[in-house]
Amino acid sequence: xxxxxxxxxxxxxxxxxxxxxxxxxxxxxxxxxxxxxxxxxxxxxxxxxxxxxxxxxxxxxxxxxxxxxxxxxxxxxxxxxx
Amino acid sequence: xxxxxxxxxxxxxxxxxxxxxxxxxxxxxxxxxxxxxxxxxxxxxxxxxxxxxxxxxxxxxxxxxxxxxxxxxxxxxxxxxxxxxxxxxxxxxxxxxxxxxxxxxxxxxxxxxxxxxxxxxxxxxxxxxxxxxxxxxxxxxxxxxxxxxxxxxxxxxxxxx
Numbered sequence: 001x002x003x004x005x006x007x008x009x010x011x012x013x014x015x016x017x018x019x020x021x022x023x024x025x026x027x028x029x030x031x032x033x034x035x036x037x038x039x040x041x042x043x044x045x046x047x048x049x050x051x052x053x054x055x056x057x058x059x060x061x062x063x064x065x066x067x068x069x070x071x072x073x074x075x076x077x078x079x080x081x082x
Numbered sequence: 083x084x085x086x087x088x089x090x091x092x093x094x095x096x097x098x099x100x101x102x103x104x105x106x107x108x109x110x111x112x113x114x115x116x117x118x119x120x121x122x123x124x125x126x127x128x129x130x131x132x133x134x135x136x137x138x139x140x141x142x143x144x145x146x147x148x149x150x151x152x153x154x155x156x157x158x159x160x161x162x163x164x165x166x167x168x169x170x171x172x173x174x175x176x177x178x179x180x181x182x183x184x185x186x187x188x189x190x191x192x193x194x195x196x197x198x199x200x201x202x203x204x205x206x207x208x209x210x211x212x213x214x215x216x217x218x219x220x221x222x223x224x225x226x227x228x229x230x231x232x233x234x235x236x237x238x239x240x241x242x243x
Binding site: 006010059074076077078080 | 210
């Protein structure tokens with residue numbers, strides 16, 4: 001299956017990429033995406049370390065969330081609006 | 083049933099008076115005479131952080147998710163505090179010291195629910211709406227870190243019902 005990954009704020013700056021397409025095995029989860037991305041290099045390991053949040057199709061989700069073909073996944077630091 | 087909620091993400095400044103009157107007209111359309119209290123909050127850009135003076139902030143957001151997350155929060159506030167209307171506006175982009183950043187408003191039959199709802203909206207906004215602040219001074223800039231006190235404020239609402 002095919003998904004899109006977006007990054008924001010520090011996660012975007014540290015990874016150096018803000019919009020990526022990934023081909024994944026069926027039943028892949030957010031955790032699977034993290035494994036794929038951290039395999040790209042230490043900059044991605046750093047970008048996804050610590051208390052990073054994840055979203056699937058514009059809703060916050062946990063790392064065990066199962067993905068579907070066409071999903072948009074996003075990684076970003078804890079939010080600081082207000 | 084009439085629509086009694088609004089949530090806006092925008093670059094441009096907002097008018098407190100206009101938003102207040104929009105909230106009141108939504109509340110009247112929802113339940114004429116049923117509103118006894120309106121509480122609003124406006125957040126401004128401070129001219130300092132823990133290290134000293136700053137020139138302003140840059141707000142990044144997640145287009146497509148930010149407006150949905152803000153609307154969800156407003157709807158949760160209406161349901162939780164039995165509001166007659168609620169609204170929230172958050173600005174994005176580059177904002178200079180003393181500019182308005184955020185506005186929330188809650189209308190309710192009684193004042194305590196309106197006060198509580200305004201606090202809930204601000205505390206939870208700082209937890210669930212994908213916005214990130216970067217403070218700048220001259221050419222230098224740094225991301226704002228989350229505060230433990232903000233996490234604690236949101237957890238209080240999540241733990242109680």
